[in-house]
Every structure is written in structure tokens, then in C-alpha cells.
Amino acid sequence: MHNSPPPISISQTDSATDLAIAGPSFSLVIPVYNEEEGVAQTLDDLHNVLGAARCQYEIVVVDDGSRDRTAEILKPRSDIRLIQHDRNRGYGAALKTGISRAKYPLVAITDADSTYPSDRLLELVELAEDADMVVGARTGENVTYSTLRKIPKFFLVRFAEWIAKRPIPDLNSGMRVFRKSAVTRFLSVLPDTFSFTTTITLAMLTNNYVVRYQPIDYFHRAGRSKIRPIRDTLLFIQLILRTGVYFAPLRIFLPIAGVFFLGSLASLWVDLFIARDLTESTLILFVTSIQIGIFALLADMIDKRTGRF
Numbered sequence: 110m111h112n113s114p115p116p117i118s119i120s121q122t123d124s125a126t127d128l129a130i131a132g133p134s135f136s137l138v139i140p141v142y143n144e145e146e147g148v149a150q151t152l153d154d155l156h157n158v159l160g161a162a163r164c165q166y167e168i169v170v171v172d173d174g175s176r177d178r179t180a181e182i183l184k185p186r187s188d189i190r191l192i193q194h195d196r197n198r199g200y201g202a203a204l205k206t207g208i209s210r211a212k213y214p215l216v217a218i219t220d221a222d223s224t225y226p227s228d229r230l231l232e233l234v235e236l237a238e239d240a241d242m243v244v245g246a247r248t249g250e251n252v253t254y255s256t257l258r259k260i261p262k263f264f265l266v267r268f269a270e271w272i273a274k275r276p277i278p279d280l281n282s283g284m285r286v287f288r289k290s291a292v293t294r295f296l297s298v299l300p301d302t303f304s305f306t307t308t309i310t311l312a313m314l315t316n317n318y319v320v321r322y323q324p325i326d327y328f329h330r331a332g333r334s335k336i337r338p339i340r341d342t343l344l345f346i347q348l349i350l351r352t353g354v355y356f357a358p359l360r361i362f363l364p365i366a367g368v369f370f371l372g373s374l375a376s377l378w379v380d381l382f383i384a385r386d387l388t389e390s391t392l393i394l395f396v397t398s399i400q401i402g403i404f405a406l407l408a409d410m411i412d413k414r415t416g417r418f
Contacts, residue, residue, distance in 0.1 A: 154227040155168065218284065223328065250326065253328055265349060279322065
């Protein structure tokens with residue numbers, strides 16, 4: 110049995126002067142799937158840290174159809190709000206469920222595998238008072254990260270930075286704090302997979318929300334990783350492209366149009382000075398560049414006129 114203190118709520122205090130609340134109130138959403146080895150320790154650590162700081166908070170744990178003893182461990186706990194999916198729907202789907210059910214306007218997320226430093230969460234929450242999202246960037250002094258994952262991530266981050274037109278210290282950190290009102294605007298387009306964090310990062314940046322990064326450490330996980338490097342890297346590429354098309358169409362389509370236009374100029378040079386004739390290839394390349402350019406402008410106009418984000 111655990112001996113963690115229950116989360117503090119307004120109902121437990123008779124007046125605002127009875128208990129000094131440190132920092133803003135927030136909901137902490139933790140997606141869980143087959144985390145029997147680490148979830149209890151993570152929850153205990155979080156309650157110890159947050160309880161000692163006398164925070165007003167709730168912990169919403171979303172069990173995403175776990176097949177091990179995770180549900181058995183979570184159900185007896187009275188210090189969390191447990192939501193269960195009847196089947197495994199994905200990391201992003203679990204986060205979307207938890208965010209939708211969160212009762213506070215400020216929402217934090219973290220993982221249940223003890224990889225993120227629980228003692229840094231309050232720092233991110235406090236920084237979120239002056240930002241729309243604060244990301245715990247895994248760039249601290251003690252970061253344990255697979256080299257196999259670093260290589261594709263390097264190129265993905267550079268591509269994402271090009272789309273967002275700003276540096277991104279950590280594209281898909283799973284420890285962050287954001288305003289619920291900001292993120293719920295994007296829930297319909299956010300994926301149900303591990304790419305949730307990648308997509309919300311680009312969505313917030315390309316829509317000019319205030320996003321701040323705070324260096325944190327990152328540790329070995331408890332239990333087996335759910336990441337599949339090849340498949341998930343391909344999914345990340347797909348999601349970044351889709352997000353770029355959705356939120357920054359000019360950044361995706363204009364370079365493509367430029368490539369075709371340069372190709373038409375090269376073909377025209379060959380036609381004029383070598384073939385001594387205007388060929389179909391030149392016309393096709395030129396027309397294609399114009400069509401893609403017009404499509405890019407239309408996509409950008411539609412994105413701005415809808416005013417959805």
C-alpha cells in the first residue's frame with residue numbers, strides 16, 4: 110500500500126487563509142500503458158514533491174487499455190482520478206482524454222516511467238504563468254538518450270525548425286505545461302499516437318503562441334520502451350509534413366514550386382542553346398511550378414481566413 114498524501118483541494122480548506130497555496134492550480138495528466146514496473150513509484154514521487162510544496166492540483170491518470178497489472182495497481186489509489194480506455198488507443202488519445210477531463214485551466218503532462226524529473230514539475234508550472242506552453246527540454250546535464258534515436262531526431266528537429274522559423278530545443282518532450290484553452294483548439298487535428306507532442310509543438314509555434322523551454326534531465330525508463338525507432342521515425346516525418354501543410358503551407362509548397370521553376374529555367378537554357386527549340390519538358394516544368402505556387406497561396410489564404418486557430 111502507498112502512503113502518499115492526497116491532492117489538496119479547495120474543499121479541504123475552510124478559507125483561503127487556512128492554507129497557503131504555492132503557485133497556480135493545475136491538472137497533471139499521465140497517460141499509462143503497461144507501466145506496472147514504474148507507475149506506483151512515479152505517482153508517489155509526484156505526490157511527495159507536490160504535497161511538500163502545498164500545491165492545489167489533481168492527478169488524472171489515463172490507463173490506455175493496459176494488459177498487465179497496471180489497472181490493478183491504480184484502482185485502489187484514492188489520490189488520483191483514474192480514467193480507463195477499454196482498449197489501447199494510443200499515447201496521444203490518452204492525453205486528449207485526460208486534457209478534456211482536466212478541471213483546471215492549466216494542464217501539465219508527464220510520463221509514468223520515471224524518466225522525467227518529478228521535482229522540476231513545479232518550476233515548469235510557475236513559468237507557465239507567463240507563457241502558453243512551457244516545455245521541459247531534455248538538454249540538461251544528465252540526459253540518457255539512445256544514439257539510435259538521436260540520429261533521425263536531429264534531422265527531424267532541423268526540418269521542424271525550418272517550418273516553425275525558430276529554434277526548437279526539444280521537439281517531443283513528454284514533460285510540459287500548457288493552457289488548456291490553447292491546446293483544446295487543436296485537439297481535433299492532434300494525432301492519437303506518440304506524435305502528439307511533436308504536433309502540438311509545431312501547432313503552437315506556427316500559430317504564434319508563447320512557448321518557452323526549460324532544460325531538464327532525462328533518465329533511464331522503468332520497464333520496456335514502447336518506441337519502435339523505424340516505424341515511429343517514419344510517422345514523425347509524416348506528421349511533421351502534415352502539420353506543416355496544415356499550419357504553414359507556404360513553407361512546404363513554395364520551395365517545391367521553386368524547384369520546378371528552376372528546373373524549367375534549366376530546361377529552357379538547353380532548349381535555347383542546344384536543342385534550338387522550345388520543348389514540352391520546359392512548358393510542363395514551368396506550368397507545374399505556377400500551379401504549385403498558386404496552390405500554396407490559396408492554402409495559406411484559406412488557413413488564415415478560416416480563423417480556426
